Amino acid sequence: MKNILMAISGPSGVGKGTLVKALLARRKDLIESVSCTTRAPRKGERDGREYFFLKREEFLSRIEKGDFLEYDEHFGNFYGTPKSFVKEALKEKSVILEIDVVGALNAKKAFPECVLVMIVPPSEEELKRRLKGRNSETDEEIERRLSRMEYEFSKKDEYDYIVVNDALDGAESKLEEIIDKEKNR
Ligand code: ADP
Numbered sequence: 557m558k559n560i561l562m563a564i565s566g567p568s569g570v571g572k573g574t575l576v577k578a579l580l581a582r583r584k585d586l587i588e589s590v591s592c593t594t595r596a597p598r599k600g601e602r603d604g605r606e607y608f609f610l611k612r613e614e615f616l617s618r619i620e621k622g623d624f625l626e627y628d629e630h631f632g633n634f635y636g637t638p639k640s641f642v643k644e645a646l647k648e649k650s651v652i653l654e655i656d657v658v659g660a661l662n663a664k665k666a667f668p669e670c671v672l673v674m675i676v677p678p679s680e681e682e683l684k685r686r687l688k689g690r691n692s693e694t695d696e697e698i699e700r701r702l703s704r705m706e707y708e709f710s711k712k713d714e715y716d717y718i719v720v721n722d723a724l725d726g727a728e729s730k731l732e733e734i735i736d737k738e739k740n741r
């Protein structure tokens with residue numbers, strides 16, 4: 557069995573974080589990649605755990621050196637997946653990237669073996685319900701996240717697998733099946 561790189565994408569609120577957390581708790585053969593960012597740490601965030609926090613100049617020089625598997629700019633800050641982290645982690649475990657559609661497609665360009673999985677909600681109504689239930693965004697932010705959903709879904713043909721996050725257990729089992737199948741390929 558080999559170690560694989562798997563990117564998990566899907567609209568905000570679909571349950572990516574919940575699913576990845578459950579997978580990591582169950583399987584010791586998986587690790588989540590830690591990205592680099594130029595944004596300031598939020599309260600409670602620790603360097604090397606949520607992100608590697610870099611100064612802008614350092615991030616730019618690492619782009620020049622080709623240190624990122626992929627990177628992007630969101631809200632004026634850079635975010636990127638460090639090649640070195642992924643390469644080292646792959647020696648021991650399969651690596652999960654929880655990353656948006658643009659990042660995942662760029663990761664696949666740089667690393668064609670990367671397995672792309674899109675998580676979709678059972679319905680748009682259920683996605684709205686989950687986003688509202690999480691209570692972490694304003695109504696305006698929820699609308700912005702929902703409007704981005706159409707763009708994300710438009711890329712689904714470029715994905716290797718689509719998993720419906722209906723019942724959590726079912727979606728988690730499906731992800732495990734995919735991981736096992738790809739590890740044995
Ligand atoms: P994401 O990381 O994709 O933005 P989260 O993991 O934060 O999404 O999940 C959004 C909300 O939906 C959370 O409140 C979570 O508990 C809930 N949730 C996740 N998966 C399911 C599911 N299968 N059924 C019902 N609620 C879910």
Ligand code: 5GP
Pocket residue numbers: 591592595626627628630635636637654655656658659
């Ligand atoms: P936040 O600042 O809220 O942690 O993240 C902001 C955005 O950056 C989210 O949409 C998140 O998915 C994205 N992001 C986090 N890490 C990476 C990364 O390594 N690459 C890319 N392309 N986007 C990332």
